[in-house]
Amino acid sequence: MFIINIIVFLLVLSLVIVIHELGHFIMARKAGILCHEFSLGMGPILYSKKKGETLYAIRAIPIGGFVMMAGEDANDDILKTGGQVGVRYDGEGDINEIVVKPSEKDENLELITVNDFNLSGSEADLNINGIPVASNAHYVFNDKKLQIAPKNRRFDSKSVFARFKAILAGPFMNFVLAFILFVLLGFMIGVPKTIAEGGVTTTIGSVEEDYPADGVIQEGDTITYVNGQEVTNWSEFSNDLKENRALRILPITFNRDGGSRTDNLTPKISIYSMGFSSATGEVDRVIIGPVPDNTPADKAGLQEGDEVITIGEETVTSWETVMQAAENNTEGNQMVIEVLRDSEEVRLHIEPHQKAILDNQNVGAVAVIIGVSPEHEASFFQSFAYGFKGIAASSTMIFDTLRLLFNNTVGVSDLSGPVGIYTITSNALSQGFKTFINWTALLSVNLGIINLLPIPALDGGRLVFLGYEGITKRKVNRTVENYLHAAMFFLLIGLFIFITYHDILRLLNIG
Secondary structure, eight states, rough: HHHHHHHHHHHHHHHHHHHHHHHHHHHHHHTOOOOEEEOOOOOEEEEEEEEEEEEEEEEEEEEEEEEEEETOOOTTTOOOOTOOOEEOOOOTSOOEEEEEEETTTTTTTTTEEEEEEEEESSSGGGTTEEEEEEEEEEEEEEEEEEEEEOGGGGGSSSHHHHHHHHHHHHHHHHHHHHHHHHHHHHHHHEOOOOTTTEEEEEEEEEEEETTTTTTTTTTOOEEEEEEEEEESSHHHHHHHHHHTOOOOOOEEEETTTTEEEEEOOOOEEEETTTTEBTTTOOSSSSOOOOTTSSSSSHHHHHTOOEHHHHTTTTTTTTTHHHHHHHHHOOOOOOOEEEEEEEEEEEEEEEEEOOOOHHHHTOOOOOOEEEEEEOOOOOOHHHHHHHHHHHHHHHHHHHHHHHHHHTTTSSSSSGSSSSSHHHHHHHHHHTTHHHHHHHHHHHHHHHHOOOOOHHHHHHHHHHHHHHHHHHHSOOOOOOHHHHHHHHHHHHHHHHHHHHHHHHHHHHHOOOO
């Protein structure tokens, strides 16, 4: 399973990166910009194939990727005056190969000392020492070749708008991919069917396994009463569950095959702010169910089977006491929980998630669940609406996270890098295809958003420089711009290493 998870992780990461770089590549080619290389990954080349003008490569480190456009670097002139190069000619007598480090043993080369050259002007002016150079000539480095770039093929010679489109196309394609995945997910899930013949309906579409309703309520049943209160729609049903959340024996009345029946359920109580839930079927005592890894409850040492006797110095008489304590602790202040474990009292300290973090994940501090959901039906138009809603919801998450960072609600060490993304991808895959599709779309949106941040080395930083040029009609000093991009790139690499280190600590459940 580990190998499968690794393969899927690499495929997902490759997909969102390739789509991003493909956006840059398509718009650059459309603008007539020479693209030397389209690369997936960083580091040494594992595999490459030259097709047309572009080298397509897969590199050793499967993180990131790039499109190498001619004219992006302020210092991309390879030749220097006073240096010696070897040249070969085409049938027209123009130079078509420039060997940068020539060998005197190569009898097919003409060795010349470069006194003057122009390899980035208009095609008619390309020359070395006055000798014409073909517009499709190549530099030769050992066994590698790099095509020269006349002015009309360079990134820096294109209009501000053309360059703007080439840079913006990368993040835009991430949104396109996410939209397609969300629409696909909308078709798969369908939309809640709350209207049927005769009016609104509370008919059950699915029952989750291992939840209170499993084995009691069936698909096709229609909920009519919750604890004696009539329900006619899903909103009323949800509200009644909340109103009766303190009941550990909850009567649910439903119609099946023309008849009515009532069964008692014991709802599952999930304390999302702390990361634990109620034990299955336990009615009289506050017993903890399974405790997921790396939750506040897990870090505090809470275990499945513990019986909660006090929380925040308040005696626990029911799950309502626990739920109120969780809801009242909006700031995530440390709480003392005393539990009974193997007939011994154990005192633990737990640090719940802040309300702001829960809001960022679109969940409340607590939830009462029986494990049923309405019928769903496929809808072409609703699926497209789902695509836009998915993009909108996903786009706000990165800004909410940044707000939490600036407010010191979370730290940089709480962020996830490649190892964390691998863990989340594995978990999403284990939860089913729909969850996996949703996660891939979310990852694509976040890659697009992050790249649009106005930070040098990212697409957003490049767009800022282009915006300055478009407004002032003056180009930013290319050397200064490249130094800023390089400096920020190394800072981001440092951040990447720091986050990855903490990812590994979390994965090993230490630190």
